[in-house]
C-alpha cells in the first residue's frame with residue numbers, strides 16, 4: 445500500500461490551533477469559497493479573527509477585499525494586525541464580544557461574505573442565534589455566511605462512527621483532535637467553553653433569519669455551513 449499523495453495537505457506549520465489535522469484542508473475549502481463569493485473592493489467580515497490565520501489565507505487568495513476582523517482579545521488582534529496589514533491596506537480590526545453582539549460596532553458593510561471559524565462553540569446557543577440574526581442584517585443581498593465549527597453530536601447510536609473517524613485520522617495523519625471514547629464521555633466534555641450547537645438548530649436559526657442554508661463540507665463533527673441572503 446502507498447501513502448495518499450495529498451495526506452499532507454493539512455500540515456500547516458504555523459497554525460495557532462494545534463491537534464486538528466484536517467483543519468488545513470477545511471480552511472483551504474472555506475477560504476476558497478469566501479474568495480469565490482467576493483470580488484475586489486467587497487467588505488468581508490471574520491468573526492473571531494484570532495491572530496489572523498484564516499483571514500491571511502483569504503487575503504492570499506483575494507487580496508483586494510476590505511477585511512474586517514473582530515475578536516475578544518486585544519493581544520490576538522495586535523498579532524493579527526502584524527500579519528494582515530502587509531497583505532492589504534484595507535484592514536479594520538475591532539475588539540468586541542460576540543456574546544454581546546448588540547454592542548458591537550463594526551463598519552456598516554454590507555458584507556459580501558461573513559465567516560467564522562472555531563469560535564461559535566464558545567458562545568451560548570442563545571448568543572449564536574443572536575449573532576446569526578445580526579449577520580443576516582449585515583450581509584449584502586446575495587451575500588453569504590460561512591460557519592466552520594464543531595457540531596454537537598446528538599445521536600448516541602452513531603457515536604462509534606465518530607470514534608472510528610478519529611481513529612482513522614490517527615492512522616492517516618499520525619494525530620487526532622479533542623476526542624472522547626464514549627458518548628457519555630463526549631457529553632461530559634461539553635461545558636461553557638465547549639458548547640457546539642446541533643446541525644438542526646443551526647438550520648432552524650438560519651431559516652428564522654431568512655437565510656438559505658446547507659452543509660457544504662463536513663469531516664465528522666467539524667462542518668462548514670453556508671447560509672445565503674436572497675439576492
Ligand SMILES: C[S@@+](CC[C@H](N)C(=O)[O-])C[C@H]1O[C@@H](n2cnc3c(N)ncnc32)[C@H](O)[C@@H]1O
Nearest residue numbers: 492493494497515516541542543561562563566
Ligand atoms: C479557537 S480560536 C480561532 C481563531 C481563528 N478563527 C482561527 O480559526 O484560527 C477562537 C477565537 O474566538 C475568539 N472568541 C471567543 N469567544 C469570543 C467572543 N465572545 N467574542 C469575540 N471573540 C471570541 C477567541 O478570542 C479566539 O481568538
